[in-house]
Amino acid sequence: MSVVLDVVIREETGTGNAREARRNGMVPGVIYGGDKDAVSIGVKYNEVLKAINSGQFLSNMVELQYDGKPQKVITKDVQFHPVSDQPVHVDFFRVTDKTIIDVDVSAVFVGEDASPGMKAGGALNVVRYNIEVKCPAGSIPENIEVDISEMEIGDSIHLSEVKLPAGVKPGISDRDVTIATIIPSRSSKTAEEEEAEAAAEAEGVDVPATAQTAED
Numbered sequence: 001m002s003v004v005l006d007v008v009i010r011e012e013t014g015t016g017n018a019r020e021a022r023r024n025g026m027v028p029g030v031i032y033g034g035d036k037d038a039v040s041i042g043v044k045y046n047e048v049l050k051a052i053n054s055g056q057f058l059s060n061m062v063e064l065q066y067d068g069k070p071q072k073v074i075t076k077d078v079q080f081h082p083v084s085d086q087p088v089h090v091d092f093f094r095v096t097d098k099t100i101i102d103v104d105v106s107a108v109f110v111g112e113d114a115s116p117g118m119k120a121g122g123a124l125n126v127v128r129y130n131i132e133v134k135c136p137a138g139s140i141p142e143n144i145e146v147d148i149s150e151m152e153i154g155d156s157i158h159l160s161e162v163k164l165p166a167g168v169k170p171g172i173s174d175r176d177v178t179i180a181t182i183i184p185s186r187s188s189k190t191a192e193e194e195e196a197e198a199a200a201e202a203e204g205v206d207v208p209a210t211a212q213t214a215e216d
Contacts, residue, residue: 003051007031007066010040018089027087031064031073034094041066041092048087052078059103061095061137074101074137097138102171104130105141107179111149117182122153125181132171133164141165146179156181 010017010028017040018028026042041064051057057075064071073092081088095101107129112118131144146162158176 002056003054003060003062005043005047005051005062005064007041007043007064009066010042022088027090029090029092031071031092031094036094039066043090045087048090052087059105060140061097062092064092072096072137074103095137097136099137100134101137101140102132102134103140104132104171106143107131107146108143109146109148109180111147114149115151115182117151117153117155118148120153121185122182123185124148125183127178127180131159131162131179133168134171135165135168139165139167141168144168148180148182151182153182153184 007029008026010021021028021042022045024042025045027045027048029041029043030038031041032038051062056062058078062073062075064073072095074095075090076093077089077091078087079089080086093101107126109124109126112124115122118124133141133144135141144162144164146157148157151157157179159170159172159179160176162179164170
């Protein structure tokens with residue numbers, strides 16, 4: 001856990017109080033969840049911006065320091081100003097290391113050099129750059145490797161075929177979602193296919209797209 005933020009308690013709530021907090025260089029927010037009541041807080045604007053730019057703010061557990069006590073949380077939502085794109089409000093959800101949460105984790109594709117489909121000139125068509133999973137808040141993986149080393153042109157890889165880290169389970173259980181496919185590229189077409197397309201184009205016949213993919 002790399003993000004630790006000092007927060008102050010806002011005794012008053014409402015739009016006026018939130019605006020005042022922003023004028024004082026704070027980002028208003030709220031902590032909720034667990035067996036405690038929601039608490040209105042303020043976090044220094046520069047600290048929030050630094051946390052966002054670290055890349056660890058939205059996909060990892062964060063520690064808040066307030067009232068002299070640490071509180072582990074997950075950032076549930078950050079609202080940004082529609083014009084300036086500055087953070088204007090943040091919501092935190094209380095957790096422990098063992099709290100099971102839903103989170104999106106980046107997919108990292110490996111095995112492209114060994115993939116028969118890629119060697120044949122196919123193109124990797126990524127359907128999901130992020131994979132929805134359930135895992136303990138204290139064990140959120142940095143990424144999930146998706147091995148495409150055995151995929152041929154026309155193959156698809158689904159979530160059930162991806163090896164998830166220990167303690168991590170699919171976030172979607174009612175269907176087996178497609179993560180990626182390998183589709184034929186122009187360079188992988190046979191001479192016969194290219195000749196047929198050229199003849200069709202010469203005759204003014206529309207040639208269908210090479211491949212279309214759809215999420216399961």
